[in-house]
Amino acid sequence: MMHSLPEKPLHQLLAEMLPEFGVSHLFGVVGDANLFLVRHYRSEQLGRYIACTHEANAVLAALGFAQASGRTGVATITHGPALTNAVTALAEGAKGGIPLVVLCGxxxxxxxxxxxxxxxKPIIEATGATLVEMRSPETAIADLERAFAIATHRHTTVVFNMRVDLQWSNAARHASLSPCIPAVRMAAAAPAEIEDAVGMLASARHPLILAGRGATDPQARDAIVRLAHRVEAPLATTLKAQGLFEGEAFNVGLCGGLSHPTAIDVIMRSDCIVAFGASLSKHTTEEGAYTQGKRVIQVLPDAEDNPRLDRPTLRLIGDLAETADAMTGLLDAAEIPGSQATSPYLAERLAGEAASFDRLPELRETAPGTLDIDYALRRLHQALPVERVLAADLGRFVTTAWRNLPVKRPQDLVYSCHFGAIGCGLGEALGAAVATTDRPTVLAVGDGGFQLSGLSELSTIIREKLDLVILLCNDGSYGAEHVQLTRRGMSTDISMIDTADFAATASAMGMDAVRVSDTASLEAACDAIARRNGPLLIDIRLDPEKIEP
Incomplete structure (x- = not known):
């Protein structure tokens, strides 16, 4: 016979259940439909509540937290305009396949x-998020458990819809029942498909092993490396898996538009690509140029539909580690020799690429009062700790930022560009900085995206004393629009933004800030990074005519 614990208002019971679902941090903005849940969460010290100034940034912060921590992010907002304020953030999470639960009044x-x-309901569903209704006080805990299970297992955004009239109903949980999100473990892909894949690998003279964000589990990573060693193939990653093969001798780095010259040569020469946990989007394949005419084997951990999926020669569905090890075992059993694609010559070229990156690029001439973006970001890269998290907003500066500010681990890259919206970076950087305590978080953001993010959120960053360095790429324009107008020979006036003194604004709010307009002030910014004891904003003045599209 099951015994129930004493009854209490449902909003209290919901708050008390959150730690049992592994929730240690809750991001939010309060309103009448979530106020008392948050009050109980804080007053009972059930976890850390981070109060944001805008609902979109609360949801974005939970997305950044999820990416940096590898856990399900959790945010809470009230009803009506709070939900409409958060629509872009919900779409960003849904498109990004990021596990997130939003407790929405x-x-x-x-x-x-x-x-x-x-x-x-139609607003939530239009974003691509999954709606889970809190049906009644009696089913509330089971409903909440379902929301967390969907977010965790499907890697998606879930909105848990909480009617305010139900939250004051009395409810109780059964003493013997505890929430449970069971782990899902798959087997290797089908044996026949593994045999087909190994047959393709065995005949390849220049194989390449590629890993995406879906392959960043340590067991998968190690199994993929064993396979690469066995077939003597170079290793590469997508942008979102950057740093996965750090330290491997034949790691060629990124595959896509950010590939360095040696990586491009290796990719173009390859005749068989085995991609683990990568969607093979147009950004990774350079619109198909990197995969054309090659045999492509794609190994995915699930069969979920994904609009970014390209059609490979062969697709395997199964546990990535088990599948990679099964391929290695079959190669051993058949005594298939290595490809010799990893050579001393390739090692020498990769060492040259690393040495080249360690040097500052040539300082290009720009308009007075501005600085070359490549030079500035590379110098700041040198000044920042090697171990860091990078979040980047969207804009024409972003590829330059990704290229010049690399990270050492996949979880240290917070990606905020799934929906093509500017203004998502600040919120996600906030959440990442909350999640990360052993290294700073760096945000690269344009002036347009920074203003769209809501300057008021700086108050949250200051109040929480986050170790966050904001690199504001300030060219006084909406970059993508500036590029389009320039290419058509039209006036760029409509794309220009009146340049604000962001350093003075941040200083007035209580944040350390430096304005960079030449090499001397750039060195002052580097000194400020070394001396920082809280959040820091670096306003880098750039020439809008000298930034690559």
């Missing part, structure tokens, strides 16, 4: 004159 069905009433 909702108005009572009969309260037709409530000013904030809106039909929330």
């Amino acid at each position: 909702d108005t009572a069905p009969g309260d037709t004159q409530h000013l904030q009433k809106i039909d929330q």
